[in-house]
Amino acid sequence: MRNILILGAHGQIARVATDLFLEQTDLELTLFLRRAERLHRYRGHDRVLLVEGDVLDREALLSAMVGQEVVYANLAGDLGTQARTIVETMNQIGLKRLVFVSSMGIYDEVPGQRFHAALRPYREAADVIEASDLDYTILRPAWLNNREEIDYGTTPKGEPFANPDGVVSRKSVADLVVRLATTPGLHLRESLGVHKPG
Numbered sequence: 487m488r489n490i491l492i493l494g495a496h497g498q499i500a501r502v503a504t505d506l507f508l509e510q511t512d513l514e515l516t517l518f519l520r521r522a523e524r525l526h527r528y529r530g531h532d533r534v535l536l537v538e539g540d541v542l543d544r545e546a547l548l549s550a551m552v553g554q555e556v557v558y559a560n561l562a563g564d565l566g567t568q569a570r571t572i573v574e575t576m577n578q579i580g581l582k583r584l585v586f587v588s589s590m591g592i593y594d595e596v597p598g599q600r601f602h603a604a605l606r607p608y609r610e611a612a613d614v615i616e617a618s619d620l621d622y623t624i625l626r627p628a629w630l631n632n633r634e635e636i637d638y639g640t641t642p643k644g645e646p647f648a649n650p651d652g653v654v655s656r657k658s659v660a661d662l663v664v665r666l667a668t669t670p671g672l673h674l675r676e677s678l679g680v681h682k683p684g
């Protein structure tokens with residue numbers, strides 16, 4: 487595994503994951519984001535390529551995908567359309583491995599909480615990805631904080647979300663992203679809840 491494309495690279499989890507990738511792996515990173523000057527600190531880094539772009543711009547996305555092995559999407563907003571664009575572009579170029587950050591609650595899997603409208607784009611994205619032939623892993627984090635800790639558990643799709651009132655660190659989600667990107671075959675075609683152990 488040599489190259490990873492990080493979409494939405496200025497996102498909070500993505501920035502933590504970028505530093506973990508640089509510290510713990512020898513992967514070459516392509517950081518794809520709007521207003522790339524926000525990550526100017528990586529300019530000139532020998533393992534980082536900065537690409538300015540919007541994931542809804544298919545041409546920009548396609549050219550960023552050339553030569554990649556893994557796509558890690560850390561996005562927000564119209565996630566359904568974003569997921570559709572990513573899946574179609576990956577299919578076009580023959581790229582298989584996708585790690586996509588969604589949210590807890592999309593399957594109404596959280597004890598004591600009902601599915602609500604804000605989750606719709608997250609669910610739509612998951613539906614699009616699960617209907618694809620990609621080697622995907624969807625992550626459904628609990629509420630997030632910025633603690634400097636790695637402490638998390640996972641639950642598969644179909645099981646109730648564990649400790650839904652707990653707050654998991656972005657660094658924990660980033661750690662899982664790094665493991666998924668660097669471990670062939672890990673959690674392929676799975677959707678994982680990511681929780682803080684209670």
Ligand SMILES: NC(=O)c1ccc[n+]([C@@H]2O[C@H](COP(=O)([O-])OP(=O)(O)OC[C@H]3O[C@@H](n4cnc5c(N)ncnc54)[C@H](OP(=O)(O)O)[C@@H]3O)[C@@H](O)[C@H]2O)c1
Pocket residue numbers: 493494495496497498499500518519520521539540541542560561562563568587588589590626627628629630631
């Ligand atoms: N807050 C929580 O407790 C919680 C819990 C579970 C899940 N989540 C979800 O998990 C996801 C990742 O979390 P996070 O904290 O890393 O989120 P975040 O900081 O909001 O990052 C999302 C990134 O997506 C980028 N983006 C949105 N539309 C884009 C487009 N069309 N093209 C390129 N980039 C685009 C944004 O770019 P710009 O910077 O250019 O706007 C932003 O940097 C989010 O969807 C979040 O809502 C959050």
